[in-house]
Amino acid sequence: MSLSDAVRESVGASLAGVDAELARRYPGDPGTRQPVHTVYVPGDVFEAGTVRSWGDQALAALDEHAPDAAAFARVLELPEQLAADVYERVRAKLRREPIEDLRIDFEDGYGPRPDDEEDAAAARAARLVARTVADGTAPPCIGIRMKCMEAAVRDRGIRTLDIFLTGLMEAGGLPEGLVLTLPKVTFPEQVSAMVRLCEEFEKARGLGQGRIGFEIQIETTQAILGPDGRATVARLIDAAEGRATGLHYGTFDYSASCGVSAAYQSMDHPVADHAKAVMQVAAAGTGVRLSDGSTNVLPVGPTSQVHDAWRLHYGLVRRSLARAYYQGWDMHPGHLPTRYAAVYAFYREGLESAAARLAAYVARAGGDVMDEPATAKALSGYVLRGLDCGAVDLDEVSGATGLGRAELDALAGRA
Template identity: 80%
Template sequence: MGQQEKVATSLAGAVSEEISASLTAVDAELARRYPGDPGTRQPVHTVYVPGDVFEPGTLRSWGDQALAALDEHAPDAASFAAVLGIPEELAGPVHDRVRAKLEREPVEDLRIDFEDGYGPRPDAEEDGAAARAARLVSEAYANGTAAPYMGIRMKCMEAGVRDRGIRTTDVFLTGLMAAGGLPEGLVLTLPKVTYPEQVTAFVQLLEAFEKAHGLDAGRMGFEIQIETSQSILAADGTAAVARMIDAAQGRATGLHYGTFDYSACVGVSAAYQASDHPAADHAKAVMQVAAAGTGVRVSDGSTNVLPVGPTAQVHEAWRLHYGLTRRALARAYYQGWDMHPGHLPTRYAAVYAFYREGLEPAAARLAAYVAKAGGDVMDEPATAKALSGYLLRGIDCGALDTAEVARLTGLTRADLDAFASPRRGDLTVTAP
C-alpha cells in the first residue's frame, strides 16, 4: 500500500460545528421541499371519461375496442410495426405485449370527468352522477375490475363554478367513505389552476373532509392541472407553478399539462394546438424544473386527432400519436392523456418500444456501475438512479419482466428500488 500519509488540519472542530448549525434550517428546508421521487408506480397515461358516460364495463369496453381496432387495421405484428416504424426485432415482442396489456389491464389511470368533458348540468343531475361515480369506483375496487388508479376531475376553484366543484368533490368522497373507505388508488384532479391561493383553498377542502371523517391528516393528495399561462408565469414574473407545489403542502402528486386550454390561452390557433408546439414545450419545461426533486410528477397532455375512419386515416392518426408519445418519453414526460380507445394500441406500443429497445444498454451500464467495471461511459450515482428508474418504469407498465432485468443486471427489484430512491435508506445490493 506504500507509506501512510501524515494527515494535518488547520481548523478547529468548532468551525465545522458552527457551519452545520448555520445550515440547520436549510437542511430542514431541503428535506421538506425536495424529498425526491416517492418510488411508487406512475401510470403511463390517464384516460378521461365524462361522469355521465362511465359505466361498470367502461374499462373492459376500452380494451375491447382497442383490440378490435388492432384486428381491423393492423392484424399482426409485422403490419403494426410497419405502420409505426418499429424495428423488426422488436415487432413481435411489442405487438404481443400490447395485446396482452389490452386484455389484462387496458387502462392504468381513469379520471371520471365532471369538468370540460361533463359541462354545466342541473345540480341534482351532477349530484346524482357524482354519487353514482363513487358507488361504481367502490364496486370496481371491491370486485377487482378497477384500474390501478381512479378518481375524478372536479370543476375548478374559479368563482363561477367553485361551489359546484366543492360539492361534487364532497359527494364523491362521502360516497366512497360510505361504501367502505377511500381506495389506495384514489386520485383527484384540480383543473384550471391560475393562482397558488386556489391550491391552498383545495387543501383547505381536503383538510376539512379528513377532519370530518377522522382520517389521517394528509391522507388525500391531488394533481394540479396546468392550463393557463398565469400558472407558468405569474404577474410578478415568478414561476407560479413552483409556488403552487408549495401551496399544496405536500399533497400535490402531479402536474398535468392541458394541451388545448393552454394553447388557446397563449393565442395558438386551433390548427397548431399540439403537445409538440414550442409554447407547449416551454410550459412543460418550466413544470419539469419546478417539480424536480419534489416528488411531484409531470404528465404530458393529449392529441385530439382520433384514430377513426378508414384504415389509411387510422394509420395516420396512429403514427401521430405514437410519435408524440415517443417524443414525450425522450423528454422524461412518462405520462400523458388518452382520449379514445383507439389511442391505447399506440400508447402501449410507444411505451413498450421505448423500454425494450433500451433494456440491454441500460442493464449493461447499471451492472457495470455496480461492479465498478470500466467501459466507454463513465457513470455517476445520479446516472445509476436514472438507469434504475428507467428499468423500474419498464417493469411497472409491462414492457419488461422482472426476471429478464434481474438476469441482465444481477439486481433484485429491491436493489433497483434502492438505487432509484436512495432516500429510503442505505443501499445494499443483493444477488437476485
C-alpha cells in the same frame, strides 16, 4: 487538519435550517408506480365496465387495422427485432390492464348540468368506483376531475367533490389508488383552497392528516408566469403543502390561452414545450410527477385514416418519453395500442444498454461510459418504469444486470 471541531459544528448549526428545508421541499421520488397515462371519461358515460370496454375496443381496432405484428410494425416503423415482442405485449396489456389511470370527468368533458343531475352523477360515480375496487376491475389509479376554483363554478366543484368522497367513505373508504384533479389553476390561493377542503374532509371523516392528495392541471398562462413576472409553478406546489401528487399539462386550454390557433394546438408546439420545461424544473426533486397532455386526432374511420392517427400519436408519445414526461392523456380507446406500443418500444430498445451500464456500475467494471451515482439512479429508474408497465420482465432484467427488484429500488432512490 487546520479547522477546529468548533468551526465544523458552527457551520453545521448555521445550515440546520437549510437542511430541514431541503428535506421538506425536495423529498425525492415517492417510490410508487407512476401510470403511463390517464384516460378521461365524462361523468355520465363512466360505467362499471368502462375499463374492459376500452380494452375490447382497442383490441378490435388492432384486429381490424393491424391484425398481426408485421402490419403494426409497418404502420409505426417499429424495428424488426422489436415488432413481434411489442405487438404481443400490447395485446396482452389490453387484455390484462387496458387502463392504468382513469379520471371520471365532471369538468370540460361533462360540462354544465342542473345541480340535481350532477349530484346524482357524482354519487353514482362513487358507487361504481367502490364496486370496481371491491371486485378487482378498477385500474390501479382512479378518481375524478372536479370543476375549478373560479367563482362561476367553485361551489359546484366543491359539492361534487364532497358527494364523491362522502360516497366512497360510506361504501367502505377511500381506495388506495384514489386520484383527484384540480383543473384550470391560476393562483396559488386556489391550491390553498383545495388543501383546506382536503383538511376539512379528513377532520369530518376521521381520516389521517394528508390522506387526500390531488393533481394540479396546468392549463392557463398564469400557472406558468404570474402577473408580477415571476414563475408560478413552484408556488403552486408549495401552496399544496405536500398534497400535490402531479402536474398535468392541458394541451388545448393552455395553447388557446397563449393565442395559438386551433389547427396548431399540439403537444409539440413551442408554447407547450416552454410550459412543460418550466413544470419539469419546478417539480424536480419534489416528488410531484409530470404528465403530458393529449392529441385530439382520433384513430377512427377508414384504415388509412386510423394509421395516420396512430403514427401521429405514437410519435408524440415517443417524443414525450424522450423528454422525461412519462405520463400523458389518452382520450379514445383507439389511442391505447399506440400508447403501449410507444412505451414498450421505448423501454425495450434501451434495456440492453441500460442493463450493461448498471451491471458495470455495480461491479465498478468501467466500460466505455463512466457513470456517476446520479446516472445509475436514472438508469435504474428507467428499468423500473419498464417493469411497472409491463414492457420488460424481472427475469430478463435480473439476468442482464444481476440485480433484483430491491437492489434496483435502492439504486433509484425508491423507498
